[in-house]
Amino acid sequence: MADSRYWLMKSEPAEASIDDLAAAPAQTLPWTGVRNYQARNFMRDQMQPGDGVLFYHSSCPEPGVAGLACIAGSVQADTTQWDSKSPYHDPKSPPDAPRWLQIDVRLLCKTRLLSLAEMRTSPALAEMTVLRKGNRLSITPVQTAEWQAILALLGVDAKALDRNAATYGTPKSRIGKTRSGGSV
DNA sequence: GCCAACGTTGGC
């Protein structure tokens, strides 16, 4: 199966909300604090600059998709793992072989909140990984059709968004290459 | 606050 070009990334808004992303320099934040190997491996092995991101608010009164973003850089060592003051401090992570990774995420647009409850009512989203019972992964792949269905629910123009994503963070080597699922 | 689901740890 081809790697996903779309992702859902969970963030607790009390820690990093869509508004925090909008207020950040270049509307970009390093995605730190991932401490799950499966989620880390998605970053390490599959994520590429320009990939679409559903910015999801979790562990809050209104969980759901709060905005759209894109991967805006390449993966690197998560700086919080060696920070003894960080809640994500991992003293067992060897400095010469970092256990945990981070990647830059840039805002594309804030949207209305597409609530988890509304997502569950959409037949097009019935198979979404994040909706599966017991799912706890903070990063999950999103199918192209699911991405498109969510943009439709949010009333976001996919073509305009794609141009925006291509403007930022897409290395020259990828420009002109066919992305999985083609142009949306 | 409850609890289901799942990942990690550590004894053996």
Added chain:
DNA sequence: GCCAACGTTGGC
């Protein structure tokens, strides 16, 4: 390598 105990996630 098994697996019970424990910790965490995250919706409700």
